[in-house]
Amino acid sequence: MESAGFHVPVMVREVFEAMKLPKGGVYVDGTLGHGGHALEAAKFIQPGGTVYGFDWDIKMLEIAKGRISGIDNVHWNTFNIPFFDAPELLSNLNVRADGILLDLGVNSGHFDDPSRGFSFKEGPLSMKMNESSGEPASAFLNRMTPYEIESVLLEYGDERWARAIAKQIVTRRKEKPLRTTTDLVDCVLAAIPAGARDKRIHPATRTFQAIRVLTNSELDRLEEAFMGFAEILAKGGVLVILSYHSGEDRIAKQFIKRETKSKDSHRFVSLFEKPIQPSAQEIRFNHRARSARMRAIQKVA
Ligand SMILES: C[S@@+](CC[C@H](N)C(=O)[O-])C[C@H]1O[C@@H](n2cnc3c(N)ncnc32)[C@H](O)[C@@H]1O
Structure with missing residues (x-):
């Protein structure tokens, strides 16, 4: 399902209910795509909030930049680098994030262009x-x-x-x-x-x-990226992971289990026992959402 040719963001309500972004807050989007989730995040953090957005596909980043350029009561920062490298960059900038989203995989722009x-x-x-x-x-x-x-x-x-x-x-x-x-x-x-x-x-x-x-070696450095992003969360901040196949979800599940269930893990809590899935209504409207699984981890100390 398309909206004006843009990727339709998945599980928007669920993502931002989990994040509870504050006004003036900091939102990090590791997979900016067409900027659909980032535009939604802007509604919570404006005025004065900050977004850091990453995509390793320059074509997607250009589309996102075009869409966000009209919203000027938020500070936008975009980077054409893989999200594996984002935590180090953000840490060097002393960023503490209130919400981080990793919406993994491809977006509809990839499928729509046969070339x-x-x-x-x-x-x-x-x-x-x-x-x-x-x-x-x-x-x-x-x-x-x-x-x-x-x-x-x-x-x-x-x-x-x-x-x-x-x-x-x-x-x-x-x-x-x-x-x-x-x-x-x-x-x-x-x-x-x-x-x-x-x-x-x-x-x-x-x-x-x-x-x-x-x-695209999509699974190779996933766990390292999850760890890096979790580290740059502010206290109370939430990392949301949207995965679309069992390989990705398995890595997300193991990462969250390790960070929240081992005996010396007191810094993070898992927000959901089981992964959250899109509603039947969302799947009817956007068939590409059907395989999405959402997991989230919150930094508590
Ligand atoms: C599912 S889409 C994100 C869609 C976005 N949430 C939106 O609402 O428009 C995933 C995006 O992540 C990008 N991506 C995938 N793996 C990446 C990686 N390792 N580093 C940076 N970007 C990546 C893809 O190029 C794609 O644009």
């Missing part, structure tokens, strides 16, 4: 969120062993047909290396029998998710 390689429409098999560094998805798929491909599809995509899909990729690339998103879709369609397909999603959804996570 980025995230959608099933014909385009180069890139999937790079940060276009200025790293290798495209095709490079990984054209050199990995069948076992490596299968493991990635299982671990990052929970794909039941991982072995068959890996076999198709390896067989087909002998004829011609994979180049486009359609090449990858064709491998998946050849691997999953029509009768076994989940009718609710495109058959290649899990494969594309897994290969995207691999291409």
Whole structure:
């Protein structure tokens, strides 16, 4: 679901009810995207509040900057760097945050542009969120062993047909290396029998998710980032994590458990026993919200 072509922010009410941002407060957005959540945060902290926003995709950052430029009773600071590097930068600036959001993964702008390689429409098999560094998805798929491909599809995509899909990729690339998103879709369609397909999603959804996570090393420094952000919270401040697949959510869950349940953990509390999910009404309005899981941790000392 789109609103004027912008990414529709997920679980806005739940995120800001958990954060309880004060007027004049400091909000950090590690995944600024189209700025949807940041614009909502501004309503709580204005006048005089401060936002620090990060996105490693310069195209997303430019869109966000265009949207926030009209709101001048908030101090906006935006950075085109990965959020892994944000805690150190913020700490050097002596920032103490009242609320921090990590809304993980891709945004609808990535899917809507076939030239980025995230959608099933014909385009180069890139999937790079940060276009200025790293290798495209095709490079990984054209050199990995069948076992490596299968493991990635299982671990990052929970794909039941991982072995068959890996076999198709390896067989087909002998004829011609994979180049486009359609090449990858064709491998998946050849691997999953029509009768076994989940009718609710495109058959290649899990494969594309897994290969995207691999291409962008999305899980590699996640826990380190969670820790870093938790450290820069002010007392009473809240870190909210929105994840969209089991790999991300598992890391968020383990991080929160470790920080709140071990015997010498008295500085943080978990705000929810179980992850919060979007309402049926939100999912009806924004189908892309369906897999969201929200967890939150508060600094108490
Ligand atoms: C789900 S979207 C965020 C949408 C945003 N909350 C909004 O309302 O518009 C995630 C964004 O995070 C960015 N992103 C993903 N991983 C990142 C990372 N490691 N560092 C910085 N940005 C990242 C993506 O480029 C994408 O724009």
